[in-house]
Amino acid sequence: METPLFLYNSYSRTKEAFKPLDEKNIRMYVCGPTVYDRAHIGNARPVLVFDILFRLLRYLYKEDNVTYVRNITDIDDKINAKALERGVNIKEVTEETIGWFHKDMDFLGALRPNYEPRATDYVSQMKDMISKLISLSFAYPTEDGHVFFEVEQFSDYGRLSNKKLNELKEGVRIENENTKKNPLDFVLWKPSNAEEPGWESPWGRGRPGWHIECSAMAKDILGDQFDIHGGGIDLIFPHHENEIAQSTCSNDMKKFANFWLHNGFLKIEGEKMSKSLNNFLTVYDLIQRDFSGPAIRYNMLSTHYRQPLDWKFERLAEAEKTLIKWNNRIDSMDETELPRQILNALVDDLNTPQSIHEMHQLFNNEKFDELRNACTFFGFSSKVTQESVLIPADLSEKVDKLVEKRNNARMSKNFSLADKIREDLLSAGIIVKDSGQETTWESSQKLRIKKLKEL
């Protein structure tokens, strides 16, 4: 291949040249959402980061040669709690949340993965994997209906997260202490009570532990080995560590994923995003506040994916402005060739900030065709950014009349009246612009309908 792709592999902790297992069948698995609530912008980060990687792989290796799997976790205690709280069944919660997720991610312009497997459809594969792990003595059932993976049996346990077993043992959570051989052993299967979702199994009615679904689904769709496994950095331990253990041990010790990619965390206005701080921001919130999908993408991609990202509304507004500026000079079109300098930035461990820098250069040098290609690739060109906030037709007429009144005042040199009208409109969120003989206006994010009605 002419353009070598380099990616930072969390497993080796170095940037490595990406060599596919099979150039005709590139396989990527990314951990998707647990569907119990609206996707927050922290959920959106991996979606957008790996969307760029997906697009890049398709660009480099041709669309048909790339398979992207992103799972949906629809078995989880948080889901159970939500269903119980709302007095509905679990399926209602998961179906509704999946619908939201799709809508929100589509809004962000993320391509849909080739497969979106759901845990509930793979329980039998999980049970098969658990049985195999038991038969190979990597796992053991207990009398009370649990099955645990025995971490001591897997010598590479801790390699991804750079942890040593004896260090981990200190300060480990005490749970099922009496039935586990080792406090670090993690659950593959756990018993369900009558209220909890459960499946019949050789170990009694129960449900799978969290980690096993990814191992089972990845194996079923992508095979024992594949190229890239991605997710948020917080998943390194224990989730991905456990996936490696389960998959490796049940797949004849074959190496699981070749590359492990992890995106950094996200803060909001300098603070950790958390429900207790009440700064929990969902994608839906942003949509409601009239931010465009491309601007959210731009904002998200203007920081390198491995860096922590501090989400600021000031930056989002800046992104919106930049994209409007660009989109006024380009027309949307099917993606063609990616400008060389942008490709070079992307193949260097997805340097999206550098790519954006290059786009600014293309704009400044009036290379609008190349800018258009880049914007198309990044999902930055969209009519959304060119539309101002919608206002009702009757109010639109009202603004037209006020603008006309102002122009009459200007003609008769009554500038104080003209300025008054302009300021009134501005305070209602309407920006008036005089260019040459023409006067135009547009509604801004600060539109105040009530104020406008009063004018």
Place this chain on the structure above:
RNA sequence: GGCGACGUGGCGGAGUGGUUACGCAGCGGACUGCAAAUCCGUGGACACCGGUUCGAAUCCGGUCGUCGCCUCCA
């Protein structure tokens, strides 16, 4: 306590042994009745202390600071 990341101009954010990143904001100018928008121009930086080097923001060591993971989490 263990492991790890990071500290770049007002803000955001790349780069990385030897020429300006860049964007936004600021400032000056053009345009305008005045603005807005747009265009042109422009100042300003690499946490601190040592070391290596002809030369370090870039490598090495230390100090300070911020943050993350180790528990469900993207």
